[in-house]
Amino acid sequence: MTDTKTNTGDVDDFIAEADTGARAPKGRFNRNVLWAVPLIWSLFQLWIASPIPYEIGFGVVNNAQARSIHLAFAVFLAFTAFPTFKSSPRHTIPIHDWIVALVGAFCAGYLYLFWDGLADRSGAPNQMDIAAAVVGIALLMEAARRSLGLPLMAVAAVFLAYVFFGSYSWLPDVIQWRGASVERAMSHMWLTTEGVFGVALGVSSGFVFLFVLFGALLNQAGAGNYFLSLAFATLGHLRGGPAKAAVIASAATGLISGSSIANVVTTGTFTIPLMKKVGFSPSKAGAVEVSSSINGVLTPPVMGAVAFLMTEYVGISYVEVVKSAIVPAAISYVALVYIVHLEALKMGMKGTSRMNPVIFILSAVFIICIGIIIAGGTLYIAGLAVGAAESLLGAAATYVIIALFLAGYVLAVWYAAKGPDLELSVESMQNLPPTREIFKSGIYYLLPILLLMYLLMVERKSPGFSAFWSASFMLLTLLTQKPLKAFFRGEGQIKARIVEGFWEVTEGLIAGARNMIGLACAMAVAGIIVGSVTLTGVGQVMAEFVEFLSGGNLMLMLVFVALISIILGMGLPTTANYIVVSSLMASVVVELGAQNGLIVPLIAVHMFVFYFGIMADVTPPVGLASFAAAAISGGDPLRTGFQAFFYSIRTALLPFLFIFNTDLLLLDVTLLQAIMVFVVALIAMLVFASGTMGWFLVRSRLWESVVLVVVALTLFRPGFWLDQIQDPFVQMPPAEIFALAEEAPPDGELRVGLEGMTLDGDFVSSTFLLPLGDVGADGFTRLSQTAGLDLVERDGQIVVDLLAFGGTAEQMGIDFDWIVTTIEVEAERMPKEIFFIPALLVLGLIALIQRRRMPNRDEEALA
Structure with missing residues (x-):
């Protein structure tokens, strides 16, 4: 205290x-x-x-x-x-x-x-x-x-x-351009x-402000305290419980806040002192809070405003962005809970609960899955009910639905009013009522979040529309929650409670706007950088520079892009960092990937940049979240930052996996595949955490840590080993392109190798994924109408004869007179998942070896 x-x-x-x-x-x-x-x-x-x-x-x-x-x-x-x-x-x-x-x-x-x-x-x-x-x-x-x-x-x-x-001559020729007058530049x-x-700035004005305001109103109403108390009541009795509670509380706070710094201060004020009390050093306590809080930026629906920018830059729906973000965010948080558990084991901490760590992790995953299923089922049933009401009642259905929703809110407040309100202090966190009582005390806070997700996911409304109505409901909640509780408890003073609610509404509106000052300025200044890129064409120069440094090697190029993101992150907010790096480097990753025969979806590239961008608030020497945590813990800011960066290594691993295994982003997978991806990726992330932390069942030897990391990477990307044994594609002659295009399934794609000179005189040799649209036409027509290019046979070669203006092929960078060099068709080979078997067997062997070294199994079973 x-x-x-x-x-x-x-x-x-x-x-x-x-x-x-x-x-x-x-x-x-x-x-x-x-x-x-x-x-x-x-x-x-x-x-x-x-x-x-x-x-x-x-x-x-x-x-x-x-x-x-x-x-x-x-x-x-x-x-x-x-x-x-x-x-x-x-x-x-x-x-x-x-x-x-x-x-x-x-x-x-x-x-x-x-x-x-x-x-x-x-x-x-x-x-x-x-x-x-x-x-x-x-x-x-x-x-x-x-x-x-x-x-x-x-x-x-x-x-x-x-x-x-x-345009100055003292600049290297490779980056010179003709320059711009003041009139042209300022006009642009x-x-x-x-x-x-x-x-x-359009995203900031249209979407982000409303989401930040929604979060500020939700926090003003007491939801932040509710989520924090719920996390502590559920996890505080476990080994290293306050640290585990800090992780979960930061994840919940991330639902309503796009700022990692605000997340650190909101939850860290309570979690950091309690972490220190159970044995965490100031730097480790601060680092746990920082790692948890920056991961809050990964958590839908806000995602630090980046989700809304992605919808504009990538050209996909908000729902698709959330779908791509959900699995990485979930496994990253579960892994951080596990890292905290390993730290507690290494420091010999004890808990008041006797729960096996494996059972604890499985229970946590089960609870998360059940929560997602319940939330999804609730939204689905709500969608069916709304549809039925609209078909039965017509235009009157809207008013009936609103009335029922408000009645549900009043009923939830009545239920919450049966118990006392939660207190907000470090002492109260150590003497919390049972989890059931805490859950009951703020159950109505879940309604605005469910409303937001319903409008976004089920009704597929725009983010601005969804945030507006959710924020409007929060204004009503702030205005009425205290008068309703006073009425249900028979306390009287209803008028005074209404006045109190009015001032809370006012304070929430002011807090939301003040939280937006820096973010709006960041969006606008990022516009200067983007405008400079579009005016000067420096993006292409950057692409050529990175390509030169990497020697055309995709992995090296990804490392350089990651380093650029981290360097820019030493002072840029996450959102501005994402805008700058995605504007400069997204096309580079796609282009070099194609040259290496790897078709990288644009969403995977933008998620890659985003994940490294979130390191902005961690990376020493200017990680603001680390400084905020150090101000609470009394620890050294740089030591806190480096420790948080070490805890975040698992977050730095995921972006590389997005590029090589897009299943993690749930791209083109079925529901069953999605479940399998989540389970395997979670196991892989926990094994990776054990390998990097040097502790599995007991302290690991160096060779055991190395093996654990290899096992984790195998589970993350089993296709790597399969590619060493069997080629993923069969090379077909260019003359087969029309026949293959005609035989492709509806909305299929064709991997085509092309090479030729651009209008600027540059030679390009790359692989392109050409869309083919519906069946019912010959190969030439499908390529022409959907992909936007006409191919003809000329001197024994298949050549690009015409390009549709603004078509897909032109947007990909394909030019006239390019030659088709090859057609790649997926080879029939064994399933890549076969490599899960040896990986899991090796994992079991390491577990058996370490189990024999456990000095006291009963003691080690404490969680």
């Missing part, structure tokens, strides 16, 4: 500096501005997401205008809520900050304020347009520096410098949707 008191001030300062703004003005006017502006921002975002403007024909703004207003709020608050430097005054807003805040907001809102004039002179900006763009970009970068630190601003400055000075960056006001 002493540690908590000592460090609370540091933690509050850190979270304010990192997320919400460190200024706390004492003057009434300044204080009211920082109260009212975030509140108005949240109300504006709810307004434009609601159907009301369209119903009444007032207050309608298009996407570009909404982005402009969204950024104006963010820039204004960045200058008023964040001091210029750490030494700058925090209890007042200096006059110069007022000036730059207003100027910055004006420049950011320029697109909205002068929308009609800009549309009339599109492509021919006047002097005022250029001046607003120049000042706006400068102030935006300063706003990002204040709210996010120097690194993101520095990276954007480098890209901007390249835009203007990329600020006056169009190619730069600052591009896809990233």
Whole structure:
């Protein structure tokens, strides 16, 4: 408890500096501005997401205008809520900050304020347009520096410098370009949707704000405390229980928060002191919390805003992104629980429960699976019920469904009111009521999450629509939960509880907006980087550079991409890191993979980049989450960061597996296959954790650790060994392409090797996966209509004769007069899963050897 008191001030300062703004003005006017502006921002975002403007024909703004207003709020608050430097005054807003805040907001809102004039002179900006763009970009970068630190601003400055000075002769020839005038660059960056006001800021304005607001409201209502208490009541009695509870609590908090730093502070304030109390060192206690919290960013539905960006960049639905993310996130969290268990074993900790570790892991997995099945079944049944109601009641069904849902909410609050409310303190975490009582006390917190998932997964509504109605329900929950509980308990004072609920709604709206300041600035500054890439073509230069360094070797290239992500991650938030690296490197991975005969799905590449991007808040020397944890634990920030990075090695392994085994992302697998993938991948991850931690049943010898790692990699990618024995593809002559295309199944694909010169004079030899569409046509027609290329026989060779403008083949980079070199058809060979048998036998042998070394089996069985 002493540690908590000592460090609370540091933690509050850190979270304010990192997320919400460190200024706390004492003057009434300044204080009211920082109260009212975030509140108005949240109300504006709810307004434009609601159907009301369209119903009444007032207050309608298009996407570009909404982005402009969204950024104006963010820039204004960045200058008023964040001091210029750490030494700058925090209890007042200096006059110069007022000036730059207003100027910055004006420049950011320029697109909205002068929308009609800009549309009339599109492509021919006047002097005022250029001046607003120049000042706006400068102030935006300063706003990002204040709210996010120097690194993101520095990276954007480098890209901007390249835009203007990329033509200078002192640059290497390979990266030179013709350069751009101030007018062209500023118009591209600020006056169009190619730069600052591009896809990233559109996602921030349209989706992310509402999800962050939803999380803030849910936390304001007490859901964070509920999930934390539930985790401690369930796991706190086990060996290393507080650490295991920290992992599960951070996973649950990740459902409602996209910020790893906020996750660390929300749960770490309670978990870290308790971890230290049972024997974890300050650095290890902080590292467990950091590793758990950054993994919260992997957990759907928010995923640190990256999920919504992926839908735009990859061109797939949000449901597909969630499906791809769910298995890696689940096995990563279970593995972290196991790592914590191994740490507790190594330190000789005891628990009050006698449960075998294997039984514990199996029980945890079983509970997770049952939870997923129950949630999925509930959503499925709800979908059937809604469909039946709509068919029976027609238009009136909507009102009936809403009434039933609200009745269910009131019933859940009545059930929760039977027990006392949860207290929030370190002492209360050590004396919690039974799990059943805790679950009952906040069961109604599950309703908004289920509503969100129902709208997204069953109704397939847009993320913005789903988040709006879920956030609206949370506003109702905040306003009514205390009055309803007071009524059901017969406590009276209903009016006072309603007033209390109103102020909680207000505080939740303000917290949501202030949590968005840095994220909105990050999205906008990332737009500068993306705009520089599209304007200069530096992405292709980066691709050629990485290809040169890797010598065309796919594995080396992946390592370089991972290193670039980690280096950028030493200061960029996860979202900005993802935008930058995916813009530069995603096409490189796809292209080099094809050249190595490996067709890499774009979602796998983006998940690869994302997973390394989350290391942004861990990687020393500037891992902000590690500093936040160290502020709570009193440990060394760098030691905490390195320890957290070691715990996160399992997270760094997964991205490489995405590339070579897309089954982990549930791409093109059946339900039975998905279950098998989850089980095998989970076993593999636990074995990998044992190998890297040096402990399985007892402390492992070096050769045992090596064997365990090999077993894990075999389970993760059994196809590697099969490829050494049997070739995965049979090479067919190019002349067979039309016959093979005609025989392919509906919506099938054809692996085709092509080579030739591009318009830029570069020679390309690569493999492409050409879609063929439905059957019912000859091979030539299927290739032409679906893949978008006409092939003809010329001088004994199959040559690309025509390309459909904007077609699939053109988007893949195929050019005229390229020659078909080969057709690859999947070979008939033994199933790759056959290698699971020797891997599991070796695992059993290691278990048998180590079991003989166990000094006291009864004692080791304690969990």
